[in-house]
Amino acid sequence: MKDKDQLAMLRERYILLVDDHDATRETLTEVIRELGHHVVEAANFEEAVARIEERAHDLVLTDLKLPDGSGMDVMKRLKKLHPETPVVMITGHATIENAIDATRLGAYEYLTKPVDLKRLRIVISNALYLSNLERQVRQTGALDALVGHSPKIRQVKDLIKQVAGADVTILVVGESGTGKEMAANAIQALSSRKDGPFVKVNVAVLSRELIESELFGHEKGAFSGAVRQRKGRFELADGGTLFLDEIGEMPLDSQVKLLRVLQEHEFERVGGAETLPVNIRLICATNLDLKERVDEGKFREDLYFRINVVRLKMPPLRERVGDIALLAEHFRQKYCARYNLDRQFDPETLAVFERYSWPGNVRELENAVEGAVVRSTGRMIDAACLPEELGDAPRRIESGVEPGVQLAEIERRYILSELSRLGGNKSAVAKSLGIGLKTLYRKLETYSESPITPDPDAEYSRLA
Ligand SMILES: Nc1ncnc2c1ncn2[C@@H]1O[C@H](COP(=O)(O)OP(=O)(O)OP(=O)(O)O)[C@@H](O)[C@H]1O
Ligand SMILES: [Mg+2]
Structure with missing residues (x-):
């Protein structure tokens, strides 16, 4: 990242300031604004919790003693929802025990009242700088799993970075084997819910009869075979992320129920009367053209609009030929390690890979490399070890041109x-x-x- 971007990242941050003393809040607010940041104020524990639940902040400054709780309680609550947010504890009651407690719970710094404003400025800037660095490391880690540096995959990674942190619903689309599930994993890993539950459901493999009980759970005796109460995937994902894979395959009657949960944030177990609240971040994936399914009457339009808030398109491998050698190399290392073999690619093998059109995308490439690593007898993986369809395939281009085109x-x-x-x-x-x-x-x-x-x-x- 360029220095200029770095600096820009370090301004305009959101800082939650918790203090019951109006005059202290005023003074600190002024200092924080001068540093170029936004201040979100809370005058007690209850207000602080409400603000924490509303959004993630980049830093929390909290008084230790609050009328309805303590700064430690604020920090404990914060660690549950946004464990990455640094906390600076401010107090007029400096004791060694408090300091030890605060740092043990993960406070970044401990300041005593009256606050030395010069020191405050330095502490704020350092805390933001560090948390920014940590965030970058986390993001690169989760995104590194998505191998590739072609412009198209870089766009995908940029969009993931941009939207992962917001609680927005994401629809991942793309042909089979393009890495939709990997993208969902990266989004979850970069989100503020990364430490919460991450529940994945493949809608396509669930039978019509079972799907609702799987998603919403059931009460004992709801249907024959329901011998005990069972929690559904929504309930299990509460407080975290739910990944609905192959959403395009969902039967229409279940779609109605899904839409209701998404709109009302509540549901009932199958056969149950109790309405249960649920708080999830939803990621959906499909390799079908959902718009077409809508036109065919197989997918509800209202649900389509509800889940198609941010759309992430995984490009087919043939549109990022520049990534093929990199991916092949990645899989070669993976399978050489797994089977304890030492194999290298013959340059011609890589050339064959780059010429082929990969209808099965990255998954097909991965399978081809795994097979080739295992099949090759010598140290070099040559074209003879490749699946037949690749063997002598120059990339086929069928005309597909309507008659009469010049x-x-x-x-x-x-x-x-x-x-x-x-x-x-x-x-x-x-x-x-x-x-x-x-x-x-x-x-x-x-x-x-x-x-x-x-x-x-x-x-x-x-x-x-
Ligand atoms: N960019 C990538 N880097 C490394 N591995 C990848 C990448 N993209 C996909 N893969 C690998 O390819 C395989 C298919 O990926 P994934 O399951 O995420 O695709 P998908 O789009 O969900 O496929 P499907 O539509 O069949 O469900 C997995 O083994 C995954 O690890
Ligand atoms: Mg998938």
Whole structure:
């Protein structure tokens, strides 16, 4: 991250200030605002809890002694919901025991009243700087699992970083094997609910009869076979994150019930009369075109709008050819370690990988590498160890062009599709097409004057 961004990150932070003494709050508020941050005030424990439940803060400054509780209680409550938020304890009652207690519970710093304002400024800046660094380390860790550095996967990672922290519902879409579940894992790991429960349900494998009892639980005797009360996935995910995989497969009658939970934040167990409140962050995934399912009457439009708040599209592997070698290498190491083998890729093997279109995406690549590692007899993994469909496959391009299209138009579409596939890297496109870079630029210039501005993805899916 550039220094300028670093500095920007260290301003405009949200600081919760808890103190029952109005004059103290006023003075401290002024100091914090001068440092360029927002102040959220609370005059007692109850108000502090309400503010903590509303949002995550970047720092909490709290008085130790509050009329209805203590700064320690504030910190305990905070550690449950937002364990990463640093706390600075302020008190007029400095005793060694308090200091020890506060630091044992994880207070970042301990200040005594009257507060030395110069020291306060330094403590605030240091606490924010450290927590910012820690956050970056955590984020990189969770996102590192998503191997890839192509522009498309970088966009995915940026969006994850941007939205993971907000409690917003996320819909992850993409073809089979593109890493939708991995993206869901990263979102959860980067969210403020990362230490809460993370419950995953694959809707597609649940039978129609079982799905509601799975999701909402059931009471004893609700149906034959319900010999005891059972908690559903919503209840188990309370306070955490629920991942509904293959949501497009959900039967319509269950969709109605799901919509209600999402809107009202409450539900009943199957066969139960009691209404139970629930607090979850929802992540959904599907490889179906949900809009199309809506048009076909198989998916409720209102539910579609409710879950399609932030949409994260996992790009197919053929659109990020630049990641193929990196992923292959990642899986080679994984399976060499697992099977205790020493294998390297023959350069031709990697070239075959890059030429292939990977309809099964990353999962297919992973399986191909695992198979090849195990099958190769020598130290080198050569093309002979690869599944047949890859063996001699130059990337097949079926025409897919409607009759009567002029050659120049086909050329235009193909060039744009290659541009999209290779993540906008013009030298790579020129190389792949066997033309000079200048020629490519000239052609692209004429396209930008062309009245049709095609969606490169759509072009590609028609051609590939
Ligand atoms: N960017 C990536 N880096 C490393 N491994 C990946 C990546 N993307 C996917 N994988 C691996 O590929 C496999 C498929 O990923 P995942 O299960 O997340 O895909 P999916 O989109 O949920 O697939 P499906 O639609 O079939 O459910 C997993 O083994 C996963 O570990
Ligand atoms: Mg999946």
